[in-house]
Amino acid sequence: MGNQTNELPVRRVVIVGGGTAGWMTAALLAKAFGPRLSIRLVESDEIGIVGVGEATIPQIRHVGRFLGIAEDELLRASRGTIKLAVQFNDWRRIGDSYVHAFSDVGLPLGLAAFQHYWLRSRREDPRAPDLWAYSICARACAANRFAPMENVGGSPLTGIRYAYHFDAARFGRLLRRNAEGNGVVRTEGKVVDVALRGDDGFIESIRLHSGEVIPGDLFVDCSGFRGLLIEGALKTGYESWQHWLPCDSAVVAPSEHGGTIRPYTQASAQQAGWQWRIPLQHLASNGHVYCSRFVSDDEAAATLVRNMEGPALAAPRQLRFHTGIRNKVWNRNCVALGLASGFIEPLESTSIHLMQSAAGRLLTMFPDRGFDPALVDEYNRQTRAEYEQTRDFIILHYKATERDDTPFWRRCATMDVPEGLARRIGLFRRTGHVFREGEELFTLMGWLQVFIGQGIVPERHHPLADALPKAQLDEFLANIRTLVDRAVAAMPTHAEYIDRHFKAAD
Secondary structure (H helix, E strand, C coil), rough: CCCCCCCCCCEEEEECCCHHHHHHHHHHHHHHHHHHHEEEECCCCCCCCCCCCEEEEEEECHHHHHCCCCHHHHHHHCCEECCCCCEEEECCCCEEEEEEECCCCCCCEEEEEEHHHHHHEEECCCCCHHHHHCCCHHHHHHCCECCCCEECCCCEEEECCCCEEEEEEHHHHHHHHHHHHCCCCCEEEEEEEEEECCCCCCCEEEEECCCEEEEEEEEEEEHHHCCHHHHHHHCCCEEEEEEEECCCCEEEEEEECCCCCCEEEEEEEEEEEEEEEEEEECCCEEEECCCCCCHHHHHHHHHHHHCCCEEEECEEEECCCCEEEEECCCCCCEEEEEHHHHHHHHCCCCCHHHHHHHHHHHHHHCCCCCCCHHHHHHHHHHHHHHHHHHHHHHHHHHHHCCCCCCCHHHHHHHHHCCCHHHHHHHHHHHHCCCCCCCCCCCHHHHHHHHHHHHCCCCCCCCHHHHHHCCCHHHHHHHHHHHHHHHHHHCCCCCCHHHHHHCCCCC
């Protein structure tokens, strides 16, 4: 028999830090466990949160469903809009633009994936429609339209897949109301000391500036880049990925819209990084992510303001970060979530998803007070795999460039990449094949769009695509385009849909 004390259930969870990471974790745990779990969240109003406009990916919709928050309530409360894609401008070369859209692209035919038929058509006629003519989300983006749709015109074509843009601070407050409604207790205060148990180095309690001591069984570190528990107390260590993702700074500011509220995020490459634009109902969130070795902070801020579509609503704020991951995201009885666990720049809007995924993984692998090392190791293995797969997808955008106009882009084009990414690039370039590894985050369609968008064109296609007579190939492709275009034409504009269903009251 095992140690019966260690097999006792975890009863007291202490979360250090609020923001999206802290309150999402609190809300999910409270919803799942109810009153069996005492959850205390400690945060200080003195410590600011990053709190910018956030873009997400479609998995965010599971959070609202699980917590019982209706979509219209979520988007009204967070001043949200709809996201169908990310538009990448100037990444392959200046003047180029493509989208990574959420919907499927075309339809497979028999045993061969769609891209092989499309590649054959482009090889036979370079003027044939591009890949995105077969994506309903891409076509809806081009027309600034949106409507929910399970499939396209009753066909096997998958319909609209979508995510949200929202104000992160307002979203955090919505999560807080939900969590507190399910019994989570918030304590205002700054952590000044962390007490470790003498026998095993586990966290025993935290002490606040007020003098209050808060004991716990499980501690969740949502303290941001500082990693107050995971690093400050437990000295876990950090693995840097800056040799692959050299951007280390960002400057952010809101602005007036200055134009259409688009149903997509924009990511426009700059001389030493890239600039985002995220449309919310009441403003646009803007940020310039850059490498401080290649451009000064003042230049970066000037670039941000110069490329806004409307007047700035606040002075630019500076952020520093270090891309990488903790050596252990779960160490002893402490799990780090959000920025405390690691950081990958928000180029593909994965920040909130990585929080959500980690919190869901914690629910799935929730421990007893024994904190079985096998469970902890598996959590860390899965988390690292997800981070590394996300990292490689982001690196692809930088590596696959033809730009040589600045030292930054020349460095990106010539850098070595992780072995797994090099293997994927080589396979696609030679054969047109894309394969997904396990339960990785990005879909085959995501990899396909970025490969093609960044100029990696396969040397050949699957031989099955050549078995189709040309007239049948042309008809197959034309039918998909027709179905997609008809469905998009019937949609209202994105702005009309937001006004009708999600418009905030104030």
